Structures are given as structure tokens and as C-alpha cells.
Amino acid sequence: GQNIDQPTEMTATEGAIVQINCTYQTSGFNGLFWYQQHAGEAPTFLSYNVLDGLEEKGRFSSFLSRSKGYSYLLLKELQMKDSASYLCALNRDDKIIFGKGTRLHILP
Amino acid sequence: DTGVSQDPRHKITKRGQNVTFRCDPISEHNRLYWYRQTLGQGPEFLTYFQNEAQLEKSRLLSDRFSAERPKGSFSTLEIQRTEQGDSAMYLCASSLPAGAEQFFGPGTRLTVL
Numbered sequence: 001g002q003n004i005d006q007p008t009e010m011t012a013t014e015g016a017i018v019q020i021n022c023t024y025q026t027s028g029f030n031g032l033f034w035y036q037q038h039a040g041e042a043p044t045f046l047s048y049n050v051l052d053g054l055e056e057k058g059r060f061s062s063f064l065s066r067s068k069g070y071s072y073l074l075l076k077e078l079q080m081k082d083s084a085s086y087l088c089a090l091n092r093d094d095k096i097i098f099g100k101g102t103r104l105h106i107l108p
Numbered sequence: 109d110t111g112v113s114q115d116p117r118h119k120i121t122k123r124g125q126n127v128t129f130r131c132d133p134i135s136e137h138n139r140l141y142w143y144r145q146t147l148g149q150g151p152e153f154l155t156y157f158q159n160e161a162q163l164e165k166s167r168l169l170s171d172r173f174s175a176e177r178p179k180g181s182f183s184t185l186e187i188q189r190t191e192q193g194d195s196a197m198y199l200c201a202s203s204l205p206a207g208a209e210q211f212f213g214p215g216t217r218l219t220v221l
Contacts, residue, residue, distance in 0.1 A: 004150075031208055042199060042212035043151065087150050091208050094139075095164070098150030 022088030133202030
């Protein structure tokens, strides 16, 4: 299987930095996604890691370590609009397998 | 608007009725996916198409569910004899054949009474 584990909820303060971790167990996958989903809306793409290492895109960065079965999403300079669920997902056999998501609350 | 669209956005039905949802993908995308999402969970894969061919269907998908993409453009998802457990958000996504990123539509929220 490809169990994907991430914290259910996290809280952070506006302007701060938060790291959302994701661990998985799988025998193989093409890449790892992070999606953002606001309540009642569809998921939107944030990042896709194929190789190990850090991918930086503006305020958001994503890291992958295949040997450790681990990824994280780093959000800097948090804004109130970053309050959302963040979904870690694996691209495997042309399908995306999603984790349950981490609900991030931003406090002013 | 050139994104993925879904219709209807909301559907309320009585248990035992049949429902059908429609998804229009981004025009140049030949892959189309259906997912189901319940509260507090991530989207769960249901099935996907490449052009008009249905390439995979989740083992978790009941025989009451059927999907089509007759001309390789829009797709329909039908649920027969709905049950209360079918209440969920049904999401459609599309992608390019070699592109990993899937673009999601706004979803159809189904409530079965």
C-alpha cells in the first residue's frame, strides 16, 4: 500500500513560518504532490517533487527524501489567506493517491 | 473560463434515485479523472479516462457507479439507486497525457436524504 500520514491540524501565527510534514510507505511512485484546498473548494496545485531535494516557489517550498519516505511543505511569511487544508499526495500508476490533509489555522 | 467545469454544483436526492453528474475538462487535456471526497478526508480516486477509454476503475467502486466519456471530451458519472453513504463531494480533474499536474473542477456536492 501507500499509507500517507500527515498531521490532522496545525496552528500558526500570521507572518510566521510553518512546516507541514508528510510520511508515506510505498514501493514506488513517480512523484509527490502538495495541493492546497480551501473549505468548500477544489484542490489547487502547489508543488510536485520528483527528485530528492528542495523545490522553492515564492513563499512555499517542498522537500522530498525518497530514502526516508518523507516530505514537507514549508510556508513562509504566513498570511490569513493561507488558512486551508494542505494535501500530500503520491503520483503512482497515473493516479494521485491523497493523504487526509492537514488543516492549517492562521492566527492574527 | 478555460478551467475544468462541473454540473450541477449541488444535488440533493432521495435514497434510491439515480443521479448523473457532468464534467467538462480543459479542452487540450486528454486525461480525465473522477474523485470522491468526504469531510475530513482527502480525495479518493474513482476512475480515469484517456480520451474515450476508461483505463482504470477503483476496486472500491460499487457496481452502482458508472462513468462514460463517449467522445473523449466531457464525461458523465452516474450513480444508480443512491444510498446515504454516497453523500460526498464528487471532483473531476483533467491533465495532459505526460503531465503530472491534475487540474480540478469545483466539484458536485451530493446529498442523499
